[in-house]
Amino acid sequence: MYTYVVRAVRADEWVSVKELRLLALRDPVAPIAFLETYEVAAARPDSFWQERAAGAAEGTDGVRQFVAEAEDGQWAGTVTVLVEEAGTVDWAGFPVERRQGHVVGVYVRDEWRASGLTRALLDAAVDWSWELGLGRVRLIVHEKNLRAQGAYRKAGFIPSGRTVPMGQGTAENEYEFVLERPEASDR
Numbered sequence: 070m071y072t073y074v075v076r077a078v079r080a081d082e083w084v085s086v087k088e089l090r091l092l093a094l095r096d097p098v099a100p101i102a103f104l105e106t107y108e109v110a111a112a113r114p115d116s117f118w119q120e121r122a123a124g125a126a127e128g129t130d131g132v133r134q135f136v137a138e139a140e141d142g143q144w145a146g147t148v149t150v151l152v153e154e155a156g157t158v159d160w161a162g163f164p165v166e167r168r169q170g171h172v173v174g175v176y177v178r179d180e181w182r183a184s185g186l187t188r189a190l191l192d193a194a195v196d197w198s199w200e201l202g203l204g205r206v207r208l209i210v211h212e213k214n215l216r217a218q219g220a221y222r223k224a225g226f227i228p229s230g231r232t233v234p235m236g237q238g239t240a241e242n243e244y245e246f247v248l249e250r251p252e253a254s255d256r
């Protein structure tokens with residue numbers, strides 16, 4: 070197995086950002102893992118991917134995309150953190166009570182699963198959130214995505230008890246998982 074480094078994307082890496090996202094959207098679990106379809110993403114113009122990479126790169130505020138880059142240069146996986154401001158309302162209509170991180174777009178290539186790489190990506194996302202002084206980090210995971218739930222639990226996330234209905238005519242739910250910022254003395 071090759072080794073890898075976890076780092077933030079660079080603003081000019083939009084082609085790689087697009088390629089990895091399209092690969093993720095072709096994963097068999099994509100319908101329960103991501104809100105976007107492959108067809109919608111594939112039809113987006115280059116400007117969309119250019120803006121996405123630039124907006125999530127090192128040095129920007131509010132969004133940070135991390136990738137695990139293997140020794141051969143291939144991107145093995147990714148996570149993105151969105152900063153949610155207190156006093157706003159989230160996409161599901163719930164109030165955001167504290168400034169917090171929201172982890173989205175979690176994807177690891179098949180050959181890198183169960184290798185520890187997912188944990189390294191999640192740790193990078195969490196560390197960045199604590200560096201920003203965020204009070205907690207959360208994510209939303211489908212009730213049937215048991216593998217993802219297992220990976221999140223291993224990284225310290227636990228269900229908050231909040232359930233988000235999928236809507237769109239299904240009775241399926243998603244769960245909110247959270248990781249509270251440790252007290253300074255625990256870190």
Ligand SMILES: CC(C)(COP(=O)(O)OP(=O)(O)OC[C@H]1O[C@@H](n2cnc3c(N)ncnc32)[C@H](O)[C@@H]1OP(=O)(O)O)[C@@H](O)C(=O)NCCC(=O)NCCS
Pocket residue numbers: 096098101102103175176177178181182183184185186187188209210211214215216217218219220223
């Ligand atoms: C989700 C994803 C990033 C997790 O990464 P991973 O490397 O596969 O995760 P890990 O193997 O480190 O951890 C998964 C854990 O869940 C466990 N698990 C797997 N399938 C399970 C199941 N059906 N029920 C319960 N636990 C399960 C694994 O055994 C493992 O725990 P262990 O290490 O204690 O054995 C990766 O599988 C992926 O990219 N999936 C497709 C996209 C996706 O679902 N993204 C998440 C959207 S919320």
